Amino acid sequence: MTQRPQTTDAREARLAAVIGHPVAHSLSPRVFAFLSRELERPVSYEAIDVKPEDLASLVEAEQRAGRYTGWNVTLPHKKAVLKLASRASPQARRVGAANVLHFTPDGAEAHNTDVFGVTMTLQEQRFKPTLGAVLILGAGGAARAVACAAAWAGAQTVLVWNRTPDSALTLCADMTELFPNTLFRAVQEAPEVDQPLSLLVNATSVGLAGIEGELPCPKVAAGGLAFDVVYAAEPTRFLREAARLGARTVDGLDMLLWQAMATWELWFGPIAKKGDVKRSLKEGLREKP
Secondary structure: OOOOOOOOOOOOOEEEEEEEOOOOOOOHHHHHHHHHHHOOOOEEEEEEEOOHHHHHHHHHHHHHHOOOOEEEEOOOOOOHHHHHOOEEOHHHHHHOOOOEEEEEOOEEEEEOOHHHHHHHHHHHOOOOHHHOEEEEEOOOHHHHHHHHHHHHOOOOEEEEEOOOHHHHHHHHHHHHHHOOOOEEEEEOOOOOOOOOEEEEEEOOOEOEOOOOOOOOOOOOOOOOEEEEOOOOOOOOHHHHHHHHOOOEEEOOHHHHHHHHHHHHHHHHOOOOOHHHHHHHHHHHHOOOO
């Protein structure tokens, strides 16, 4: 691939974006605007709605044009974009999905910072895998990140439910290769849960603006956690039902902020005191844009 000149002036604004479909709901432009101000690094960041049928041509065109430092990647492109990149990090290859592209002179590098985002969120919520199994609703890129993070956190059993059973079976087979000491099992029928749950996760797009649907919501064990990777101004229907059944709840905002900071570090360099930056960032997002 033809190399392109890279900017060397640190004062020059870099261009980045989030791509997805839908993407208008994304807080990422506000997150990166905050980080740009907080870290005194000029970054121009935008949201680009990309239909699945347009993804391959867009990635190919950007690898030629070289306008962007990188893209965040959200639903429904996280698995597809991994195959379109020139290279992939070991983490992205293991997970089987990417939520970040970093454009370099040699093409697009695929990375996964979602696992870090989920891991930090579970740590903050004091997730206790000893309370029971983990049930993940969904089998896409976000579900894969949750499955990895749960296994690394010590989950002994991870159940996966998806409206397309074959996708759940594929995820379980892939994860079993990575984590032979964790039992991964696809479940069906609303779903079939025959053991206590320490963690219940909505890793589908249900709950995003304009995306409605019914999700199973079995009760978690006492002290267990319900986690929705979707973030919204108000609790999603999934989290409201989980709370009604006695679960502690957390939405996807913390995951978003942790993965955004990890993405920044991939593109622009280290962030000192990420915990402090994250707290300031979360407080800033409460203010009206």
